[in-house]
Amino acid sequence: MKYTHNFNPCISDRDIFKEIVKEKEYIGYYNLVHQDTTNFKEYAKGVKQSNVVVIGIGGSTLGTYAIYKYLKYSKSLKKQLYFLETTDPIDIKSKLEAIDLNDTLFVVISKSGTTIETVSIFKYINSLVKCDKDNTIVVTESDSKLNYYAQKNSIKRFEIPKNVGGRFSVFSAVGLVPLAIVGIDIDELLSGAKKIYNGFFDKEDAYKRLLKKARFFAEYKNSFNINVVFSYSSRLEGFNDWYIQLWGESLGKIDINSSRQGLTPIGIIGPIDQHSFLQLIVEGKRDKTVTVIKVEDFASDLEIPHVKLEGLEELDYIDGIKFSYLINQQADATIESINNLNDIPCDVITIDGVSEKSIASLMYEYELLTSLCAKFMYINAYDQPGVEAGKKILKERLSNA
Known part of the structure; x- marks a missing residue:
């Protein structure tokens, strides 16, 4: 008798935890919460430029942008942080026109050191201003060609550990160096991440909720293969983009039995998408889970003023309401409407406020x-073999052009 199958047995929480503990010995992102940040902070103190431009793409920029986007309007930051991450010529030109390049530090980030998008943009920058040890730093692997270039030109280098993948690298030099330079407290970031680390590996609250959620996603992946993150703050737009890369590039794979797997990430913003995507969630096909992310304290007293508008008197009941209260009531109304249907898996994450700890805890989770x-x-x-195949084709096409 011959027997083949394309399914896998269910694994116990205990066995999964053992696997993660074992993986922690050789996958580097887990232990970034324990690193010494002195080198990053000392360098950041000496940066004189008013502008910081990060040149990179994907994992080299998305996590940093997520944190910066979340915090920048609530912090008195020392410098402006910009991101050049696309080869769209209009985007490149329009961004650079708004920046004084002679008062800019360029942070070139590429794990491999040969990322075409990053090198292309860096070449263009070099045609506009001289990039040298006084206005450029490099974040890359120790043996990359970009590292070699930096050495030859006496440019300051920060290392990306080989065992830290790009999309998991936000709490390495990739994110911590540019964020420290602009004035974000990177020790508080690591403190927030470490809180989740401890809660999971000490088998406390994070352990229970993460295992429960991951098990549900995996066991119901054929029924609910689309995972919607519904973030009720425009500040979380960067987080949504980071989540989409993390989720899509990590989980869209072929498993050990050559069966194609994948959980599709969707990132939307409330209340904006209450007027669009929510319709699809509520009355569309039951193939989606929903995670609503709320911010408990927006650190803002902005409120709806007592202004009389002729013909709109029936809405005067909103006068005096804080916008932070309004957006959270909108979130709660959405959550209640989804839960009332009883057939859409939904959970809610409420982060404390607009702080380094809050956003780092969410991202590490x-x-x-x-x-x-x-x-x-x-x-x-x-x-990410699916991505690498495209890179090889692009290289061949450009080389033969």
């Missing part, structure tokens, strides 16, 4: 959740 889902699904969360 999603990194752990991604790793757990991958274990349940019998896939490797840390490679």
